[in-house]
Amino acid sequence: MVRNLAFVVSFALILVSTTASVWAAEFGTAEEAKAMLEKAVAAVKEDKTKALDMFNNGEGGFKDRDLYVWCANASDGIITATPYWNRGKQLRDIEGKRGAPFGETVMQNATEGTIKETTYWWPRPGTDKPLEKTTFYTKVGDQICGVGYYKE
Secondary structure, three states: OHHHHHHHHHHHHHHHHHHHHHHHHOOOOHHHHHHHHHHHHHHHHHOHHHHHHHHHHOOOOOEEOOEEEEEEEOOOOEEEEOOOOOOOOEHHHOOOOOOOOHHHHHHHHOEEOEOEEEEEEEEOOOOOOEEEEEEEEEEEOOEEEEEEEEOO
16 A cells, blocks of 8 residues: 555656646746857857848747747847748837837847846737746847747
């Protein structure tokens, strides 16, 4: 009886831990978002046109679960790359779903060689429910690029 109980408890612990790690792997983390941005910066420096095309198509590891790269012209704020939003939209006009001035903050604060972050509310791709999201962003050449992750 005690052996059977130990087996059942062990099995339950394995099941819970496996379920938790599968759920955690479903969404990107802060570390993965920052690493994707660093990879994107290197790609833009190497070949901007090719990099923006890869970001738009979500190729080359630049779209992974709910993580993706977006970029905009640093001069005028026009979005040049994203697999989701409408390219050509004005970054300055984009606000978080609870009114945070996301685009304006990014345009004012992006600096070459420094990764900054801003937090706002935004839905995951394919959903409508706003979640807390933090985006890492930086200026690279004539582009401002970012990658965000969701806290929930």
